[in-house]
Amino acid sequence: MLKHFLAAALLCTASLPAHAEDFTAADWNKVLEEARGQTVYFNAWGGAQNINAYIGWAAGELRDRYGVTLKQVKLDDTAHAVATVLAEKTAGRDEGGSVDLIWINGENFAAMKERGLLLSPGWAQDLPNWRYVDHENKPTITTDFTIPVEGLASPWGMAQLAFFYDGARMDAAKLPRTADELLAWAEANPGRFSYPQPPDFTGTSFLKQVLLEKVTDRSVLDRPVEDDVFAEVTKPLFDYLDTLHKVAWRSGRAFPQNYPAMKQLLADGELDIIFAFNPSEASSAIANGELPDTVRSFTFPGGTLANTHFVAIPYNANAKAGALVTANFLLSPQAQARKQDPAFWGDPTVLSMEKLDPAARAGFEAIDLGIATLKPEELGPALGEPHPSWMERIEEEWNRRYTAEN
């Protein structure tokens, strides 16, 4: 399929193999050649310093190895990048777009796919490093929020909701094991729990977690939301929130803006339980001196929300070849291992250990996941994401109910 891409999108290189039905190394060399000297504007959420630093590291590697200049456009909401591409498409700017690569999943991916804003046909499976990807055992790599990925985005990392607490202040035996227990705990400890204000993705993930636990029939969430059932399906969620807000941090009159803000609040002792969409966040925060080393993780035995995050290339990207090279590099065992290391980021890999050669596997095994990180088998079942339309409606409803106090 790479040939389609090359033929359709790759600038002016006319001398392509005529029968490249199968992916060949020669095609990839063409891409590498094309990519040399390109500048890739990588639109990625920029709210976490360790992630920014990781991207900075990747930029250095890409420059040294492939002559590709990677520049991170730090977003506070990935929706900005979607808006930019959409604006460019509407303005007829079908080439030379300003976004080359987007860190994406969920509603943003769904929106871009639906509006034809992504480079197609699918290209992710044609990347040389795809052969290491664990798509067989990790269904969220091929189905993102119930939407088939179809190679329109390349997996970058795995995420699962995990909770953190400070062992110096809390008794590990009394940790909540379900959303309901969490609410009971919050009522017993007023002011010590909160969640980031939607539309922040960590905040909406919490809403989805509660919804998944409280809904009677989860299958309804796999389908696009229907008006007549929305109120009924989400009523338990909003009842839950109404109760929670009364006993939440600042009595629910204000919310942390995102996960890093919650992390700071845990460090300051304002919050007692926080959560992230990355199980090793606590360990990397300890490694960075942002959290005390008494912080530990826990999860709900019934399972927590999980998904995969991707990188995608807009259809009008200016540096398509450079973006492909970047996506491929981000999938490389070396880049993935560094990403999984809490000393740098601590984001679980999308690769399959079985598919790696022994040296690469040893690299992963050598990583110290940190004292606060649960082992993969301790993480509990992964709960799939609802269809993105649910989240959009829930955000709207959240805004309607809680934008103003009272």
Place this chain on the structure above:
Amino acid sequence: MLMLTRLGPALVILLLTGPIAFGLAGTVLPAFGFLPVLGGMELTLRHFRDLFSEPAIFTSASLSLTMGLATAFISLLTVMLFIAGYAGTRAIGRVQHLVSPLLSLPHAAAAFGLAFLIAPSGMLARLISPELTGWQRPPDLLIVNDPMGLAMMAGLIVKEIPFLLLMTLAALPQAPLPQTRMLAASLGYGRMAGFLLGLWPVIYRQIRLPVFAVIAFASSVVDVGIILGPTRPAPLAVRLVEWMDDPDLSMRNLASAGALLQLGVTGLALALWLGLERLGAALCTRMAMHGWRFRRDALIRAAALAAMVLAAAIVLAGLCSLLLWSFAGLWQFPDALPSSFTLRTWMRTLPSILEPLRMTLLAGLLSTLIASLLAILCLMNEDETRRRPGRGALTLLYLPLLIPQVAFVFGLQLFLVYAGMLATLPALVLAHLVFVMPYAYLSLKDPWYAFDRRYDQIAAGLGKGRARRFFSIRLPVMLRAVLTTAAVGFAVSVGLYLPTVLVGAGRLTTVTSEAVALASGGNARVIGAYAFWQMFLPAAGFAVATFMPTLIFRRFRGMQV
């Protein structure tokens, strides 16, 4: 040269009115549904209906309105009482020295400082805990981001007080201070009452436009709102920027309609202020008619001085705690100091701060250079024609400071998208220029007028042409003033948030846009490092402006301050 000076005013008018006019058009049209980029061609009031059905939109609007009025009122009141109590004394000079550096500090940095000072886990709470409060953990109090916007108001006030103070001090020489003071004293009026009844009206007339600028700014500010402002709901301008960013592009129409509402809110705030002016004038007249003397004003005087010092102290203390955070290892509540110090934050942020730093310098220096040149050209043209700009021209100059930024930067962004200029350096410099230009002109104007023109006439008599006279006499003699102008312009550029975010579109970032983007993460260490650069850059500019002339002309006493 003659041609060039004629060009000056024309260019300035073009540079100021062009972006504003196009920007406003680009905001107004989409508000009524006309946005060809998105295929909207019909004229409709739908977006206003949508706007007014947004949850709590009127709460947001009234927040903005009160923010504008209350900030201006409290800042002006403080400055007025302080000046009334201390004009002509040495306290003025001391406070001026204390407060002047704050003027160059970006609003966002001051807001960060305040936030880290007053938050429940902030510096103040740490200093008094647990000894005085018994708090082992931060209290669950909503101080920063409070729904009334008090924290935000405080953040604005501590920044506007220096601004209004320096504006007032600039106007002070035009008032016959000693005479009026003696007259009032001989009639038995208290020091402050005599000043307020006799001199304040004259001074106020001079600082009216700056006061209006404060109202307009405070009623439409975005960055301070993000850092300190209420979140449920946020002030109007903050919400508008969120809508502008929404992936659903039809929200742009809503944002544009909202920008018009913002224009109305700011307009209403100004109109209400005009009413307050009348009320104040009437009150003064009545007091004068009654002949109240207010001789015992020592308490008010002390309070005014305390308020001035407090405003400066808050910002300085806030900045110190930010700096402390940037070097902090683990720093748990209620420790007053970090348990360890480390350079880690600086090492980690350095690579990612280089690019914003470069862009800050580039955009700042270029826009400052152009603005200073244009200001000089305009002033030379005034010399040429011997005409000082009238009220109209001055208002035009203040236009970018009186119109809410969102109201025209939205539209400007749209035009730049059309022109394929979005996120380019020229566009960013142009956007900064719109805001740097007024300050550059206003700060150069008085020293320029103060230059003894007989120097120029003597040099002409010595047979020197215009260019030679300018470069050999006027420019060197005025070097300090020109560099100070540049430093002012540079400081303005460094502090610009909204124009940078909208025109830079996330690809051209400055330390200020980056710092505000990081604000949401609440990472005190990183914010501290960014805030350091925010305060360092303008301060460095002023240091150059102060020390370079001193150094160059160290042999000449007549060139020292």
Place this chain on the structure above:
Amino acid sequence: MKEKGLFLDGVKITLGGRTLIELSRHVRPGGVLTVMGPSGSGKSSLLAYLAGFLDPVFTASGRALVDGIEITRLPPEERHAGILFQDPLLFPHMSVAGNLIFALPESLKGRSERRAQAEAALEGVGLDGMGTRDPATLSGGQKARVALARVLLSEPRMLLLDEPFSKLDMDLRQQMRMLVFDKAHERGLPVLLVTHDEADAEAAGGETVRIGE
């Protein structure tokens, strides 16, 4: 009118329809014309008119010629009108020598030659060896003499004096008067003196025109 000296040919300066000055005179080389009048009488506007800096609020007609050249048609820097104000107005960012060297015509080339001329001029006003001094460190009388030396170095065609002695002490004032008028005479420069001090007019010795009375 092709003769040497300064010709004021039907010079008339009005302000808002009011005539301030109406004058035709010939000042021969080395001669002095004194214009006297109270402040606000517009006597300084005559000076500004000749130097080329008349404020546009005034209306001027007529013409002025120096050595047969109609200077009123020239830009200020080509009129070579040496001006002395009541303040010495030494350029504060240049040394004493710097002030003098700046005044030398550009046609005079060579650093050492220019420097030597400046030194000579200083000697001429009795300030030998003061070239490296900061003007701000000079006494009032010294400053006035440097100002005179400066204006003479620029090879002026005439001297325009705007109450140049009024800020000096009594005894200095007399010395400066002598010095200025001697130098003007020596060089054959026509002088226009604007003053309200009778003693100035007396010392000048030429014709006195009174205006605004």
